[in-house]
Amino acid sequence: MRYSQLFGKTSKSAPADAESVNAKYLTQGGFINKQMAGIYNYLPLGLRVLTKIQNIIREELHKVGAQEILMPALTQEESYTTTGRDDMDILFHTEIAGGAKAVLNPTHEEIVTPLVKTYTFSYRDLPVAVYQIQNKFRNEARAKSGLLRGREFNMKDLYSFHTSEEDLKDYYEKIKEVYFAIYRRLGLGDLTVLTYASGGAFCKYSHEFQALSEMGEDTVFLCEKCRIAVNKEIIDEQNSCPSCLNVDLVEKKAIEVGNIFKLMTRFSDAFGFTFANEQGKKIPVMMGCYGLGPSRVMGTIVEIFNDEKGIIWPEAVAPYKVHVVVLGAESEVMNEAEKLLKSLEEKHIEVLFDDRAKATTGEKLGDADLIGIPYRVVVSKKTLAQNGVELKLRNESDAQIISQEELLRKL
């Protein structure tokens, strides 16, 4: 992609109301643009990052047989009356022509439970696990922190359905592993810890995945040996490591990047969702739900991986792998840079190509730091004189001159 043609450029000044690092850098870098509090437009750079996060999640979920579906945003309010959740204060309400009341779904238990019920007749149809990736809506009193707390936000939610609590438990444990595989690929693996949190009315605990960060709004108590934490909300009832019983827990700030719940029969009871077991007896279906928000993860990555100059994307989610910066408008420089671009594209390497004629060296290098692509390659008269290009990694301070051939090998 030629930067001169890219829609959504960098901006020098931070938005006045950007109260968080992710909102500031993502806006200044030309990734997102605020529509209103908690609601953002994704520009081409931002949508590339979001899509990469979504696809990593998809790939890992498919490994454990989860099947992708797509449920709507709008649903009749009646479904929430059935579960007694029509009084949730985060619901957006609207009215369908003709007078029926509807809401925008903040989560999809009320839709997925009757949906899966439709296709489940006996124990032979279970277990089944379905997920979707779409926008959810929460009418937050105060939306803030950029992509961390939105009114309209992108969510992956997975629901699983089982014939027994044991089978639910097995799948739940499998999903814990899947989540860690996802965080590792997203670059958050080392920082993310399994955290025990309140399970609500039906289960002792739920589990959160908390990415440790001083920027976090959550407080967790970490067992540094087991890398397992306890959310502050339940520290009074659980003041030791749930794994090794160590009571020497360390208070940390963290950002929640996922949560999983055993819903048990909470929603299958409400919708009368039973299955016939081998003896033909009707038994309520056991359910689990597993959330992981791609847009929230995107914000979290920026909160954690940045410096005073801008974002430092982990390679797997960077909008492009290589940022080629052309310094100088001399035809020999431009020709060499175009040649390099062609070689990279032939190898299917994703390149952002800064071909701007009017931008200064300072602007171009500053923008490269702000945008935060992992590999920066400078082509200039100086590098040409040394028969090479200058390679600098975004997360390292030293640059080196190497030949184009060596660069292609490295990438």
Place this chain on the structure above:
Amino acid sequence: MRYSQLFGKTSKSAPADAESVNAKYLTQGGFINKQMAGIYNYLPLGLRVLTKIQNIIREELHKVGAQEILMPALTQEESYTTTGRDDMDILFHTEIAGGAKAVLNPTHEEIVTPLVKTYTFSYRDLPVAVYQIQNKFRNEARAKSGLLRGREFNMKDLYSFHTSEEDLKDYYEKIKEVYFAIYRRLGLGDLTVLTYASGGAFCKYSHEFQALSEMGEDTVFLCEKCRIAVNKEIIDEQNSCPSCLNVDLVEKKAIEVGNIFKLMTRFSDAFGFTFANEQGKKIPVMMGCYGLGPSRVMGTIVEIFNDEKGIIWPEAVAPYKVHVVVLGAESEVMNEAEKLLKSLEEKHIEVLFDDRAKATTGEKLGDADLIGIPYRVVVSKKTLAQNGVELKLRNESDAQIISQEELLRKL
């Protein structure tokens, strides 16, 4: 994908309220499931089709430099006050915590115009074309016809921004070609005709893309020589072919599968979106908009390509390329079928594998016809005895026995 594990099975009975062929077959085939009038869930089979349609659109749009972005569903009502469109009766209204009024976007002129304005400073930043694929909302008094007229539906909308009417016109003509390239890939090429329609207040004509079908709700008058049509709504003012002036037009039924408008300065005026030309003079930006609905196209394809047994998917949008049907539970049959599945998957051919032990031959073959995958391959004791498999194309009536090697070559 093993059919025994696929979420969303076929059903023998048509939904009572399925008033159209697409709603009937897509529901019975396990592609979609109605949530409420005009609002559907996409099951795994249906989402695969929808995604393929979306990706074909993406690929063709990228060829003409359109860049993908993502705008929100929720927007402050104020934006519609600015353009005077806050009284549209198809708007869904809601309220943000704190009292601000918001709507669900039925289209995105009110969002994209100020967004592109933010990043446009002079003529150097133009032209630019951005598109998105997401769900739109229309509070239809009566939603019907399955995926053809939804209250929540999937839409691709492209917007282009230009320094002059000439430049807009050039791009507009280019998009006509792009749209036909898309319809050709979708299997609708031969049936889809450019249709002149009302241009509203700012332009003499807009253009629709109408897929000729007796099931269509629209009426067009076709010049059979030019394959250009005139929508009934303007036949009084335009009663000849706009291209060859032939007055011998043929009345046809059709389904609208796309429409494009020259918006001129309708929205740039409302939002004060001007650019500085080479002389530094401020001039309003010229806009075009181009719609094409993936979910509506999916419904249209089913309306057009079907027979009394079910859907006949064009290969490019079929949920899978090959439907392997295993008849008989003998281990030699199952082993041979598994071997075939492995060979196909190694060649990255998408396979739906009907491995159900309890289904009868009639059920399996009936389901294959209903689901409508292009290549049906039967493995049975009979085919084994002939050292081959039975290949039948969904759109042909004859089957043939061929060897596995020959099958792999054919696919």
